[in-house]
Amino acid sequence: MVKATTRKTSLRERFNISRLAIAYPWLTLSFWIAVAVAGLLVFSSLKYALLPDITFPVVVVNATAPFTDALETEAKLTQPIEQSLSSIPKLDRLRSSIYPNQAVISLSFGVGTNLEQSANQVETRLKQLNLPEGASYKVFPLNLNESAAVSYAIESPSKNLVDLTKIAQEEIVTAIAKLPGVLKVNLLGAVEQTTESVGAKHLGDNSSLLPTDSSPKASPDPNEQSPPTKQTKTSAVRLNGKDALAFQVIKKSDANTLEVVAAVEKEVARLQSALPEVQLILAATQAEYIRSATDATIDALLEAVIISVVAIFPFLWNLRATLISALAIPASLLGTFIVMAIYGFNLETITLLALALVIGSIIDDAIVDVENIMRHIDEGETPRQAALHATNEIGLTVTAATFTAVAVFLPIALMKGTIGQFFMPFGITVSAAMLTSLLVARTLSPVLAVYWLKPKSSKTSPRENRYWQSFAEGYRHLLSWSLKHRSIVIGIAALSFVAGIGLIPLIPKGFIPKLDRGEFNISYTAPINATAYLPDWLKSSAGVETDALGESLDVAKQIEAAVLKSPEVEKVFTIVGFREAEPNKGIINVALKSDRTLHTAEVQDRIREQLPTIPGVTTSVEDIQFVDASLGAQKPLQIALVGDDLQAVSKAAREIKARLLTIRGFEDVTTTGETGEDGTIFQIEHRSQKRTVYVSANLNRELTIGQATDIVVSEAKAVLPPQVTLALGGDSARSGEIFGSFGTTLTLSAICILFVLIFLFKSWIDPLVICLSLPLALVGGIFALLITNSDFGMISLIGFVFLLGLSNKNAILLVDYINQLRSSGYSRTEAILKAGPVRLRPIIMTTASTILGMMPIALGLGAGAELRTPMAIAIAGGLISSSLLSLIVVPVVYDIVHDRKPPSKNKN
Template identity: 25%
Template sequence: MKLIKTSVLRPVGVTMIVLAIIALGLVSVRNLAVDLFPKIDLPVAVIATSYQDAAPEDVENLISRPIESAVSTVEGIDTIQSQSQAGASLVIMMFKNGTDLDQALLDVREKVDQVKSFLPEQANDPNILRFSPEAMPILYIGLSGKDTASLTNLADSQIVPFFERQPGVASVTVEGGKVREIQLELDPVQLEQYGLSPQQVMSALNETNSSASVGTVDKGNQDLQVRIIGEIESVEDIKQTIVQTPTGATVHIEDIASVKDTFKEQAANSFVNGEEALVLSVMKQTDANTVEVAETVQKNMERFKRDLPDDVELKVLIDMSDFIVMSIDSVLENIVIGGAIAFFILLLFLKSIRATLVIGLSIPIALISTFALMYFSGQTLNVLSLGGLALGVGMMVDSSIVILENIFTYRKRGYSLKDAAIEGASELTPAVIASTTTTLVVFLPMVFVEGMAADLFIPLGLTVVFSLVASLVVAITLVPMLSSKFLSKVMDGQGKRYWFDRFLDWVRDKYAGGLRKVMKFRKTSVFVTVALIIGSLALIPWIGAEFIPASDQGQVQITVETEPGSTFAYTEEKVLQVNEILDEYDELIDVSYVTVGGGGPFGGSANNAMYTMQLIPASEREITTNDFVVEIDEKFQQIAGAEITVSAVDHSVSLGDPIQIQLNGPEHDKLREFSEDVLAEISKVDGVFNPTTSASEGVPQLAVKVDEEKAAAFGLTEQQIIGQVQMQFMGQVAAKYREEGQEIDITLIYPEEYRSSIENLETMQIRTNSGAAIPLAEVASIEEIQGPIALNRHNQQPQINVSSAISGRDLRSVMTDIEAVLEEMSIPEGYSYTMAGQAEDMVEAFAELAIALFFSIFLVYAVMAVQFENFLYPFIIMFALPTSVIGVVLGLAVTRIPFSVPGFIGIIMLAGIVVNNSIILVDYINILRRRGIERTEAIVEAGRSRLRPILMTTLTTVLAMIPLGLALGEGAEMQQPLAVTIIFGLTTSALFTLFFVPVIYIMFDNLSQKFKNRKKRKKA
C-alpha cells in the first residue's frame, strides 16, 4: 500500500528510476551472448592414445584395458566406454551429475600416469581432455585453386595461422591437403649388390643429418662456441649422402635409391561442389560465442582475401551461426507479433489509446528489465530463453490489466484520479502478488532436477521469472502512477468501439445465465468435467512422444562405405555415382562437400566417404530436410557395391541417435552375431530408418605369425622380423629435412612391384644378424583372415551398438515396438541389452520433470494457502489445474505434435498460470461475501465483474503465443510444443474456471458449513 502511494504521489522519482532501468537494459542487451541453445554441461572426459600400426585386438589388450582398469576407481564415474581401432584407443568417461570435473580430470591424470609405464613403448602418451558438445566446427571454409600442393602450403603457412589468431578460435583443421615428402625408393638389386640393408641406409642419413656443439675456443677477450653443422640443406645433399658398405667401400644414396621430391599418399581427398579443394574446419573456444566468433572470422577473412593470389578462392561453405541468427530473428519477430496482438486486444477491451498505452508500456519496460537481469545472471539469448520471453509477453500485462481494471471500477464510483489509483491498486495487489507468485514457484523444483532437462529448463524458467517479477513491479508502481496522470476520465462506452461493449454485455448476460444453470446442476457438471478429463487422458498414447523436436536446419550428412579393404579409387568411383544423383537436386542444395577417406572416427579409411551438405533455407523450399533425406535415400539404394546412409543433421541438445541399443556380453564374436540378429529384427519395425551396427564387417587381413623357435635358430627376434616387414611394405621415416621453416619427412620405401602382392610377402627376404638372407616363409606362416575394424567396451565389458534414425513415427512409439521385438528374441545367456541415445534421454528427462511437476503443484498450493490463510480456498482454486489436461491433449492431437520435453515444461508452467484466473475469481467472491452479498449472487456478480479481466489476461497470453504455436520462421520447432500446450491448456482452463470452479466452490462451501454446524451442535 505504501509503495503504491509513493509511486502515485512521486511520479518524477518513479520516472527517473524507470529511465535508469531502460538505460541499463539497453546496455545489457548489446552485451548478451547469442547462441542456439543454452550451454549443456556434460561431465565427460576423453583419453585418446595412438599406437601406430597395432591391430585392434592389441590396442584393446595393451592400451584400452589397462587404462579402463586404472580410471575405474576415480570417484564420480558413472560409465566408461572404450573404442579400440587399428592404431588408436579412445576411452570415454561419463561422470555423475554434480561431479567436479576439474578435480575428476586431475584424478584421471594421476591414475593414467600410474599405468603409463606399463603401456607399449611404441604407444604415444595418452591425451586427456574435457569433452564439450560445443566442440564442433562452427565454420567450414573452402580453399580452391589450380594446384592442391601449393594450396596446402598456403593453408599451413598463412591461412591456418591467420584464422587461429582470431578471437575465440580454438583450432583449425585442414582436409584434403597434400603433404610434401622426400621419398627414397630403394633399389633391391643395388642393395643386394653392395650388401646393404635399409637400416644401414637409415643410419647413414641420421648420422649425416646432425649438428652439435663441441666446445669453445678463445679469440682475444671472447669465447667462440664451436658448432659442427651437418644438417641436410637440400635434396641434392640427400642424393650425395655417403653410405659405408660392409666391405669398406662408399656409395651415394642416389646409387642405391631413386630420390623423389613428391607428396605422401593421400589419406583423404576433398571435393566442394564436385571440384577438388581443401576444406578448413574452424573450431571455437569452449566459452566463446558462436555468432560473435563466426562474424569476426568472416569480417577479417574478407580483408585477408585481398592478399591472396588471383587464382586462389577462399569462401565460407557452411556457417553454423546462420541458423542461430535466423532462429533468434524468427523468435524475436514472433515476440514483436505477439506484443502487437496483445496491444490490439487491450485496445479492443479498454477502448482508450491512453489506457492501452499505460498497460502497453509495461511490456517494453519489463522486457528491457529482463535483459538486464539475464545479463547479470550470466544467461544467453537462445531459442529457449527467447521462447520464455515470447511466453512472458502475453503474461507481462496480466497483472497490469487486473490493476487497471480495478482502478477503472473505483473511478466509475466517483473517486478522484489519485484516490482511484491508490485504492484500486491496493485492493487487488495481494491477489496479483499471489497469482504472480504461483507462476514463479513452479520453477523452484528445477533446482533439484538434474541432467539435460535442468540445462534446458532453467534458462527458460529464469527468463520467465525475470519478466514476471519486472511486470509485477511495473503493475503495482508504474501503472497506478500513469493512471493517476493520464486517465483523466473513464471511457463509459461512448466512441467508435461501443459495439464491443454491447457484445461484452451480451456475453456477460449469457455467461451469468449459463453459470446459474451450471450451479443448479452441480453433479452433472462435475460428472461431465471428470469424464472429459478421463477421456483426454485415454488419448495420450495416441499422441506419441519424443525427446526434443528436431529443427529443420537444412543440413544433411551422407556416409558412403564400400567393402572393407576397398581401394581409394573404388570409393571415389562410388562417390561419383552419388554425385550424379545429387545433381538432380541442384536447386535445393546450397553447398556440398565430400571427403573421401575421411569417414573413420580416428581418421580416414580408404573405403569411407563423408558428405556434408547445406540446403537452401526452409522458407525457400517446399520439401523438408527429413523428406529430402528419405527421397534421396531411396535413390541411393540403386547404387551397388556400397553401403550408403543418409541422415539429417540436427545440432540439438542430444548427442545420441534417436534409437540406440547397447548390446553387452563377454565375447566380441558372439556379440557381433547377436547384433546382426537385432539389426535384422528391428529393421522390420515401422518407423525405423537406416539402422546400422557398430560391428562392421571385418577387414581382410594377411596374418603373419612368427615361429619364435625357428626365428631364434637364425638369431632373429619377432621384433626384428616385424621391423623388416614394415620397412618393405609400409616404408619408414628415416630423417627430417628442413626447408624454409618446414620439416619434411625423408621416407625409405620399396618400389611398388616389391610390396603389392601376396607373393611379394611370401618371397620377401629377411636379413639375419650375420648378413644372410632367408625367405620370410622360413620363419613365419601366412594366413588370410578377417580382422575387426574396431572393438568397443562398456564398463570394461565388450559392447556393440545398434543405432537407427526414425521416420514417419514418433520416438516413443518406435521405441515401444522395438522393446517388444527385443523381448521376443532369444538372448544368449550372459548377454544383455539396454536402450540408450535419445530414447534414454527422453525417459530420464520425463522422470525428472514429473518430479518437478509434483513439487510445483504442491508449492502453488502452499503459496495460495499462505495468501488466503486458509486451506479450503486454495484447494478449490486447484481444481482449475486438471481441466487444463483436456486442452493440452486436444491441442497436441489436433496439431499432430508428439509430447516432448518442451511440452512437459509447458505443463509445469501451466500449473502456475491456470490458477491465476481462479485466484482473481475466488478472491473477489470472498470480497463480495464479506460485504454481505448472498453466496449465489456473489458468485454470479464476481463472475460478471471478473469476466472482463479474465478474458483480457487469457486472450493476451494465448494470442501472443500463436506465432510460436504456428512455428513461424527458422528453428521455431523447439518452442512449438511449449506454445501449443499453453495455448490450448490455458484456453480450456479459463473456460472451466468460469463455470467449474464456482460449482466446486459451492460444493466445498456447503461441506464446510455442515462441519461448522456439527461443531455448533456438539458445543450446544
C-alpha cells in the first residue's frame, strides 16, 4: 500500500509544473506574453477559405479514331487503353465514356498523389500502345482544386461579339492571367472570323475536353484580299437572358480563393475605367459565400467566448476568479494559431468550427484549477499555499482529462484518403487548442491566482453559497440513495443505453446537409445527332452540316425564360457547350436574391416544377459542389448497374428509373450509358473496365441520402437479372465510406482513451469505470439529433468523436478525487459521498460553459449554419446525458468494482 501511494504521489509531482510556474512568475508571464505576440502576428497571416486545401488529382485521356460505331470504338480503342492504364500505381477509379469515334477515359488517383507524375505515367503507357490507324489522343492532368474562382460577363452597347472577343483577348484576358494565384483564364462565348476551307483537319482538333485558354490573336492586314470567312463560336454565354461574352478565372490549386478574387476585382476596376465602351459585370463567384460563411462562424466563435465566460460567473461569484479562467480562452486561441500556421492551415469552415466548438472546453482546465484554488482559500489557506496545494491535488486529474481528449482526436488527424485530408485540420486544431489550454491552466492560471485572488473578508456565507450548499447536499442524498440501490441505478443506465441505440434507425442518415447557399446550378443535356460525334474532316467529306451548339442554345433560352420568372431569382448566368466535345450540354448558374424568404432548396423545388418539358432534353437542378468537379458533377444519388449484356443492363436501368419516377422525393432521374429502346447504341459507359449503366437522381427535401439509398437498392433488387450486379456511387458510396471510416476511428479513439488512462492511473479498473461515460454520452447525442430532426451524417459523426473527448472529463474528476480521499484514509463510501459534492461544482461549471458556448452554433444562424449545427447539437445532447448519468452511475460502478475490504479510518 505504501509503495502504491508513493508511486501515485511521484506521478502527481511529475505533472505539477505549476510549482515551477509559481516559483518563477515573471518567466511564466514573459512566456505567455511572447505567445500572445507571436499568435497575433501569425493570425494576421492566416487566410480565409471555405474548406481545407485538398488535392484531387485526375488525369483525363481523350482519344479519337475514325470509327462510326460505339461498339467498334469500345473494342479497338477504349479497351486497349483501359487495360494499359488500369495497373498504374495509386489509381483509385477508372471510368470511360465511349462514343462512335471518341473515348473519354477518366483516371482518379488517391488524394495527395503527385498529379504531374501520374500524368507522365499515363503518357508513357499510351506511347507503348499500338493504336488503330488514324487514332490520336490528348492527356489532360486535372487538379479539381483548380476551380473557377470568379466569372465576369463582358457586354457593350456599341460592340458586337466579334469586336468584344478581340478586346477581351488583347486587353482583358492577358491582364487577368498575370495576377498572382491565377492558373488560367478561359474566354467563353468567343466569336472569331475564320477562313472557310474544306480539307482534312488533325483528328485531335475536336477532342478538347476543357475550354481552351484564350490568347491574343494577330490582327489580319485590312488591305489584304481575304478568302471567304465565317464566324466561329466554341461556346455560347448568356447573362440574364442576353447574349454575352465572359471570362472565367481558374485559380491555382494552392491559391486562396478570396485573395485571387480580391486581386481580380481590383484589376477589373482598373480595366473598367480604361475601357469605358465595355461593361464588366460580375456573373458568378465563390467569394461571397465564403466570406458570409466564415464571418458567420467567426461571429459564433466570438459569441461562444462571451457566453462561456458569462456562464461561469454565477458559479464562482468572483470577478477576479472569472477573469483568470476567462484568460485561458485568448491565450489558448493565440497558441493554437501558431500551430495552425506551422501546419499551413487556413481559417476555413472546418478549423473555425473546431475553434468555436472547443471554446467551452479550453476554459475547463482553468475553471477546475481556479475553483480548486478558491476552495482551498475558503478553507483558510493563503493564495500561494492554496495555489500550490490545489494544483498538486488537481494536476494529474486535469492532465489525464486533457490527454484523453487529445487521444480521441489523434485518430481523426491520422485518417487516410479524402475524409482524412478533410478532417485532419479539425483534429490537429482541436488537439492544439486543448494542449495549449492545459498549459495555460497549469502555469498562467495559478500564477495569476496567487496575486489576484484574496481570502473572503465576510464571516457569513453569501446567499448564493447557501443555495449552492443546499443543492450540493441534495445531490449527496441522491448519491447516498444510489449507493444503496445500485441495481436500480445500473438498470436505468443500461435501459437508457439500449433506448439510445434503439433510436438510431429513427434518425435520418445523411451525408452533408443541404446548404442555404443562395445559388444553384441547372445542367441540361440536349439530344444530338450521331453525326455530331464525327470528326470535322469526315463531316465535311460526307456533306454533313450540324449546328449542335445552336440547337443547344435554343434549349438554354427556354430554360432561362422559365427561371427568370421566379421572383426569388436575381441573376442567371448560362454557359452552353462549355466543353468543346459536348456542345449539347450546358450549365445555368442561378443566383437568388439576398432578401428572399425561401430556403434555397425550396426555390429549387419550385423551379424544378416550372421548367419546360422539351422532347429529348434532360435537366438537373443541382446544388453547388464543394469541389469544382470539372468532369461533371455527380448527382447525390447514383447506382451503377454492371454487366456484359448491355441490353439486359439497359432494360434493368429503364425499369428502375420508371419505378423511381413514381416515388416522391426523387427528382431529375436519369440514366447514362443505356441503349435505345430499339437497341441502338450511341454511348457506352465503363466502370473499372466493365460495361455500366448509371441511374442517377437528385433529392428534394423529403428524402435524405440514407433513405433514398435504401429505397433505390430495394427497387433495384426487385428487377435485376442474375447477370447484372449493383454498385453504389455518388453520396451513397461516400456515406458508406464515411460510416466505415468513423466506425474504425471511434474504436481507435476509445482504445487510445483507455491506454492513456491506464498509463496515468497505473490501473485498469478505474479506466474502465471512467470509460462508462462514453456510451452514456452517445445516448444524449442520439436523442438530441432525433428531437431536432438533424441528419446522422458526416458532420454529426465528427460531433460524436468530439463528444468522446469531452465526456470522460467528469468521470476523471470524480474517480481521481475518490482515490485521493481513500488514500488519505476515508472508506470507499465516505470517499464517494465526499468527492461527489466537492466535484459537483466544477463538473456543472465546465459542462454549462461548454454547452452554452455551443449554443450560437447549435441555433443555426448565418451562412453555412447547416454544416455547423448537427455537430453542436450532438455534442450538447451528449454532454447533458453523460454529465447527469456520470454523477450517479460512475460512483455506483466504482463502488461495485472495488473491493469491500474496510480501510483504516486515519484521515490525517
